[in-house]
Amino acid sequence: MPDIKTRFSKWDILPIAAVAALALAVFLLFLPITEPAAQVEIYQGGNLLTTLPLDKDTIYTVTGAYTNIVTVKDGQVAVTQSNCPGGDCKNCGWSDTAGKSIVCLPNGLEVRVVAGNSNVDIVVR
C-alpha cells in the first residue's frame, strides 16, 4: 500500500465538492415527490397495514417483533414510542413530507407520507 498523505492537500477539495454536488443532485431528483402530503401509509414487511389521514390526530399501534406507536398530530407523523433496539425510528422526529419515510428496521416498519386523497375537499395553501 503506497503511503497515504496525512496533511490536508488542495486536492481534497475535490471529494468534498463531489459529495456536496451529489447531495444536491439527489435532493433535486427527489424534489418532485416531496409535495404537500395528505396521508400516511403504514407498511410492515412491505404489506400495507393501514392508511391514515394527516389532518386527523390519531394514534396507531404496530405490533410484531417489536411494538411501535405511530402518532399523527397537527399534520405530522412520528414514531413516538418504540421498544426496538437502536430507536432510529424515534430519532427521525416528525415528518410531513412525502419522501421522508420513518423506518423501523427491526420491526420491518415503514411510515410513508404520501400526497393524495384525503377527507378534506380542498387544501388552501
Add this chain to the structure above:
Amino acid sequence: MTRTKKLTLCALLTALALGLSYAERFLPLQLLIPLPGIKLGLANVVTLVALCLLGKGCALGILTARCLLGSLFGGLSGLAFSLAGGLLSLGVMVLTAKAKGLSVYGISVLGAAAHNIAQILVAMGLMSTVFVAAYLPWLLLTAVVTGLLTGSICAGVLKILPKEKLL
C-alpha cells in the same frame, strides 16, 4: 513485520474498533441532527489507520470481524447495514488511496459518503421502498463533516505512530 505481530495488531485494532462503535452509541448525535442512523463513525478511524499501516487485507479482516462481533450487541439488521456500509466504504477508500493528490482527509470523506450511500441502499432494499432516499442529501452533507473528522483523527494517529515505528 512478523506474521504474529501483524495478527496481534489486527486483533488489538478489532477490539479497539468494537469498543469505539459501542462507546459512540452513548453520544446522542440524533438529538442535534434528526437523521436516522447518524453516527460519528469513530470505528472507521481504525479501518483507515489499518489501511494505511497494514494494508487492505488487514483492514478488510478487521472490518469484517468488527461487524460480525458487533452484531452480537446490535442485532442482525444492524449487521446488514454495518457490513454493507463498511465494505463499500473500504472499497472506495482502497481505490481512491491510489490517487496521488488525495490525503487521508479526502479519502475519508469519500469513504464516509460511500458508507452512507450503501446504508441507504440497504434500507431501500430491505424495506422495498424508494422513500428513504430523501434522507440521503442530508446524510451526505454530514458525511463530509464526519469524514473530515475521521481523517483528522487518523492523521493524528499516523503522526504518532508512523509505519516505521511498527516494524
